[in-house]
Amino acid sequence: MESAEPTEAAEQTREWLRQRFEEEGPEIDELLSKTRGPDGEVPNVFRVMAWNPKLLSRFNVFAGYFYTKSHLSPRERRLVIIRTAWQRDSMYELANHVVWARDAKEFGEDELASLQMREPEGWDEREQLLIELVDAMTTANSVPGEVMAGAAGSMTEPELVEVFFLSGLYGGLAVFINSMNIALEPKPQEESARLSLSSDSAADS
Template identity: 35%
Template sequence: MPFAHAADPRVTPVDDPEPEVAEMLAKTMGDDRGVPLAIFRTMARHPRLMKRFNVLGGFFLTRGELPARERELVVLRTAWRCGCVYEWAQHVLIGGKSGLTEKEIERVATESDEWSPRDLTLLRAADEVLDAVDVSDATWAALGHDWTDVQRVELVVLVGFYRMAAGFLNATGVVKDADLPDWPHSQGST
């Protein structure tokens, strides 16, 4: 779980970006007011990195081979396991729009076996990548029942990408907006 910080944010989001950075930020996801999300405004401190980060993140959200619901199931599990409340909050919203129910979203944060075999295999694969930086032969074979090699490769990279994003968010102390969801009530906060 994340360390307690003396102050958050550790890196303040860009408020008045240079024109080139403002143009990049205009292409990112924003809140209900159209303000770019804090993750992007913080990463804008390193514009070249933000540009590349956004390409890969945008690929997963708009061009990936995994269906949106299953992608969000895995992203939420990664956020939970990494203790990243900011990532959790943003993907609760995206997950709900992608077909996950409120009960499913809450259940991501448990060791529940109430999932379909297909979903349980995805969650197990995410957990294995997070725990062992690998996927067992048994889980890889189980994934092969429902997912192509392309989708299995994407799944592994998806977990890695969101683990990296969680590390960035936690370490820089990006603060989630107060109106965004928190950890599931039944789980408390970490």
């Protein structure tokens, strides 16, 4: 899928964001230094979140849990994030995490493509369950009983709670990012031309 041309309103929003980025001071720089991605760069989303420094500071603690104290493996964590981004139509999150997943060799290209399908294939039982949990959480207000029963049979209670909050975190970020028209960084922008979102799949069906 080729990246859509930004609307006039979206471009105005992005210009506004660029101006705000230039106003960052030393205190904000220190806070942002704790938000660097695997590539060492500060993603644009955190620069916008830094308009509310106290919120970003607490967000860093909460989100940091999933990367430092998680009960899920790095591959499982990334799977939940990528599938959530795809379902919630967040090209920003999808492109960034596909780039990071590839750099970390967490998934093969066929697996990354599968996570952008309406009915993913080729996953083991536990990973398929994670996909079903995310799909239910992002498309309905609750997870069906049979999916919850499967989760209870193969996941620990801490793992199950974590999946809900991890997907919820990135689902909420998707609304924020899409509403603020936050621009992709260069490498994810290039990657976005090769990716698709849930809404693209629905349109093709």
